[in-house]
Amino acid sequence: MFEGPLTWRPLTREDAQASADLLNAMETVDGLGENYTAQDTLQELIDPYTDLERASLAAFDGDVLVGFMKIQFKPPAEEVHRVFLDGGVHPGYRRRGVGTTLVEAGVTAAKAVHARHHPASRLAVDVHKAEQIAGVAELVRSQGFVPVRYFQRVEHPLGDALPAVVVPEGLVLEPWSPENAGDFLATRNAAYRDHWGAAPMTLDAWQNKITNHTFRPELSFLLRHGTGGAAAGVLVTLTWEGDVALTGIRDAHFMVIGTRREDRNRGVASALIAHALRGAAAEGYDRASANVDSSRPFGGAGLFERARFVAARRFVRWALEV
Missing domain, CATH: 3.40.630.30 (Gcn5-related N-acetyltransferase (GNAT))
Known part of the structure; x- marks a missing residue:
């Protein structure tokens, strides 16, 4: 668990610009060719199937967003309810436990959202990340995730x-x-x-x-x-x-x-x-x-x-x- 001087709270719609700033800082290191405006991130924050109050967490260093996670559930689900866990950590704050805290919180939130919407289905928590991002495989494997599918851009x-x-x-x-x-x-x-x-x-x-x-x-x-x-x-x-x-x-x-x-x-x-x-x-x-x-x-x-x-x-x- 990270024990540094960070403030933790759920994301809100007012965090659109801070979210864009964080994602663009991540892009300078991860090199995915993904650049964001506040309008882009606001669209994700107002997703009708993202419960920010119950199923998101953000880490702030002062006014700067340095890490986040949010859960997206699916309105219909049959045998398996696949819940998406999205998130990221500012390059300057990686390898300090922030990512571990966020993934652990994400799994807990996914279980709560699943129980609220599709308790009769099995739950699968999905993380979708570019293979080239350093540290992702190590982090998610440590929490029990396994690779199940591959995609190409x-x-x-x-x-x-x-x-x-x-x-x-x-x-x-x-x-x-x-x-x-x-x-x-x-x-x-x-x-x-x-x-x-x-x-x-x-x-x-x-x-x-x-x-x-x-x-x-x-x-x-x-x-x-x-x-x-x-x-x-x-x-x-x-x-x-x-x-x-x-x-x-x-x-x-x-x-x-x-x-x-x-x-x-x-x-x-x-x-x-x-x-x-x-x-x-x-x-x-x-x-x-x-x-x-x-x-x-x-x-x-x-x-x-x-x-x-x-x-x-x-x-x-x-x-x-x-």
Whole structure:
């Protein structure tokens, strides 16, 4: 247990700027290419499925936030309720027990949140961190977490090597509009139904995480069975202006890519990705990116390799089954 002169309390919505400052300080050492504005961190703090009062903890040195943890639960859960434990420690305060205190508090908070919302399900506490962050593996292993999944961030430089858009016969591309907005969420939930660890997104979660200030409707598309027919697949693009301001690189991040089970193996995702890549290039973006579950049974990694994405970094999903 850390016994230094720190002040400990739950996070609040008023900590948005302090949270952005901490995450940006961590970025200078961890080098993940993730830069935050206060608007970005506020979006996480107002997540409807993050209980800050009961399930967060922040460490302050004076007015400076130097470490935090927060729990995110899922509104629906079946056999297993996968709770996310997120957090970080300022580089200047690492190796001093702060991280251990936060992880221990996080596991305790996860149990309390789980008991409150899904007591009939089994609990798994998940930590998702880039493999390159020093000390993470040692810390979470010491608390009983084990690696259960691997993910890759893949990137496309949006040069001349853009894949051709080949739309499967009988399908039509359709951009986002206020009229079809509900179809985007419905198609995401249908497509992700058998993805590992996924759960249906509620409308308020979708609005908080997807259609917020980072959403790029002009680069978000459905592939539909004819005009007015059922959607076969979906792609949604986000962009973080904090990254643009600090790096000068405009990145079109394909946050949601999914194909309904009955439409798989027809080239739906390939067509959506190719169309979005060409759209991003035309809009002046420098790069496109996505996060890929390396263990997915639906050919995720191969799909992006064929579209000429390259691996940038790997993430590990650690889990503690309670």
